[in-house]
């Protein structure tokens with residue numbers, strides 16, 4: 001972490017579920033998040049996840065909530081370039097770190113990232129709900145060097161569920177994008 | 184109906200864009216950039232958040248709800264209980280049948296299943312609502328619950344499901360070769376990645392609902408009835424749907440809670456089911472049991488099929504999963520009997536999951552015929568051809584089209600079926616036993632009437648509007664293709680707007696009917712708009728074509744000219760300018776002219792008006808054949824599907840690229856059904872114990888091999904205006920039996936209980 005957030009505990013020193021000890025409002029934090037290169041100021045409770053901060057406070061709804069339990073991968077974003085589940089990350093944990101969401105993947109001029117273009121070309125989605133998470137995972141998967149073979153892609157993309165069953169086309173898209181990004 | 188010949192333009196891009204072309208999804212760019220806002224992602228001023236409290240018992244009474252701690256928790260605006268939530272009217276069901284009760288309370292005092300909604304908390308933020316919901320204390324008077332099918336009695340006969348001809352029992356008893364076995368499928372869930380949920384907002388007596396929906400008009404009807412407001416006062420908005428698979432066609436209890444809370448508070452309310460609640464707030468596929476008995480002669484010709492089925496339903500609701508639907512049509516047989524019962528258990532009412540009925544039905548008959556083939560020493564593919572049904576054995580009508588023989592041939596060829604060695608356990612690769620299995624699938628063509636609006640705008644662009652939806656099947660794309668081709672404009676000039684109940688009406692998106700219905704409606708509306716444009720071009724004195732002795736004009740690539748190509752040529756925009764027109768708008772529908780307004784309303788808001796697939800002279804179905812290779816670890820019993828080749832007959836494909844995706848999606852869901860998926864109910868408390876996405880196992884990318892699909896369909900003029908049959912449901916039907924048959928071939932063990940897990944093999 002490049003910066004540490006200090007959270008002031010309630011008077012008796014114990015955080016409680018939804019309620020500070022004296023019955024007053026829970027502690028509110030003022031934090032700054034750097035998302036897609038832009039700084040966002042937020043006043044939020046410490047229990048707010050990065051996912052809900054993005055979706056409910058910053059109106060960046062491209063990052064999806066599929067389970068809120070770390071089981072589906074729909075909420076995958078990048079923190080300092082690494083894939084992270086936003087539903088298992090508190091917003092306050094990532095203050096000062098660079099966060100990338102699906103909305104920040106294409107170039108400013110709208111040119112799609114190679115992975116996005118490959119997803120479109122290979123029809124690597126149907127309903128599109130798992131797709132932002134798949135794409136963020138795929139970008140990281142390629143960057144990690146885990147897109148060497150179809151086998152490897154399947155394994156390293158297995159944390160992103162797709163109920164529409166776009167898997168074979170996701171593999172094809174990751175394969176294609178990996179090739180393009182290498183050359 | 185007739186198949187309309189579509190013009191076939193010459194260039195590559197025209198071919199791509201035309202109906203039948205492999206155009207990429209037109210809604211794709213929004214979905215891959217995060218710009219697509221799904222229903223409950225709308226941002227509203229003053230939005231509040233509701234969280235439900237579910238029953239922790241499966242049967243009994245709520246004796247008290249202590250809301251004090253929740254009410255005083257920070258941010259809480261209201262705690263709703265059966266005593267404090269506003270009273271609603273009961274709504275009619277999806278057939279339009281009037282309810283038996285007068286009023287409806289979506290929060291219950293009498294609990295009939297675990298997880299049933301008992302209370303709800305509304306707060307300023309989601310976190311506050313979650314925390315306060317945990318403070319609501321509910322006390323119960325618990326009663327014994329009927330946990331699953333094995334607890335119940337034989338159940339209640341569903342006479343409407345009985346299908347019989349000949350004397351099946353006697354013919355079976357006399358048949359020289361007989362097989363008889365029981366096949367079970369567990370409770371399964373749709374598990375769309377987007378959870379169920381909604382935002383409800385009242386403005387006076389106008390209600391707007393943003394909710395993922397497979398049926399805007401049907402759900403709007405339910406809301407209107409619940410709240411006693413006119414149908415037009417309810418607007419349902421559902422621009423993108425994150426998967427439905429049958430689960431998102433009805434307004435449910437949680438929907439009523441959110442809409443009631445919004446009315447009571449005078450503020451918009453967002454309520455999204457958490458993942459475990461998605462396993463209890465609406466029904467998945469009912470658990471089923473079937474017995475299939477087949478009698479045949481020594482040459483393998485079926486003499487009789489006797490079929491008995493049972494599915495679970497709820498204590499306070501009825502769901503029939505038609506288990507004889509494939510059994511009764513797949514093979515020719517002179518004698519047949521199928522009967523079905525339902526058993527009430529303490530569960531939420533089961534519902535539609537991809538190919539309800541056909542899917543478990545095919546599991547029974549397609550395993551049973553494999554068992555018969557083995558018994559007789561006949562190749563399972565040959566067995567199916569020996570008993571090929573040349574007409575619908577039940578309806579005794581000709582098939583509209585049935586490319587199943589072609590599917591078997593094409594699939595077998597691509598798979599290399601001829602190289603299969605007959606004996607079980609005869610193919611291996613080291614410690615892996617290899618098995619090859621085949622099974623067929625089918626799904627009826629469900630037809631209905633639809634309407635669409637097509638607008639030609641002053642700048643030459645085109646808008647298509649319909650209250651139908653796109654949950655990933657590609658509605659946006661194929662309707663853009665249909666409008667573009669019919670009007671003769673480039674597809675990028677067409678924008679399709681769906682998912683708003685204030686648009687031209689559409690019935691349910693389910694049973695694979697939407698593409699056929701809506702391409703027909705758009706074709707008609709676009710044709711009317713084109714006729715009007717050409718009519719004006721020829722007759723309006725301001726038109727540059729006026730006075731040319733042409734009797735018609737042609738539009739190609741967005742430009743209008745005489746078909747002989749000898750006169751002037753203008754873009755649509757230029758012509759519209761000359762005509763001084765802002766737009767030309769046409770509403771086209773396929774509804775019979777004789778329909779009264781009430782019939783029209785019922786057509787869109789109920790399923791009662793759908794046309795039977797055996798109406799008239801033909802029996803209409805899509806068909807498929809799946810060829811599967813499995814590898815079973817000899818020591819551990821783990822099963823991996825290593826290869827799938829499926830040949831499918833969905834008639835004419837409006838967009839093969841998207842159809843292939845849907846087929847593969849169905850096949851993958853079938854792999855999950857065969858090997859992974861099972862709702863496990865705790866016997867003490869009647870609770871689903873694996874109601875989350877880690878414990879209810881869905882196929883992951885690592886579970887799925889490359890899948891090859893082959894289209895063997897031909898245009899079917901009896902099934903839809905443009906010749907297509909159903910796509911979305913078909914792919915899953917027959918996958919589980921193909922895998923079970925392959926596992927038998929690999930191991931010599933016949934697993935008749937899904938899913939096929941390792942403990943059943945070792």
Ligand code: FES
Pocket residue numbers: 064065066067068069070071072073074075076085086087088
């Ligand atoms: S929403 Fe985060 S993993 Fe499912």
Ligand code: FES
Pocket residue numbers: 124125126127128129130131161162163164165166376425426655
């Ligand atoms: S595209 Fe629908 S869940 Fe993946």
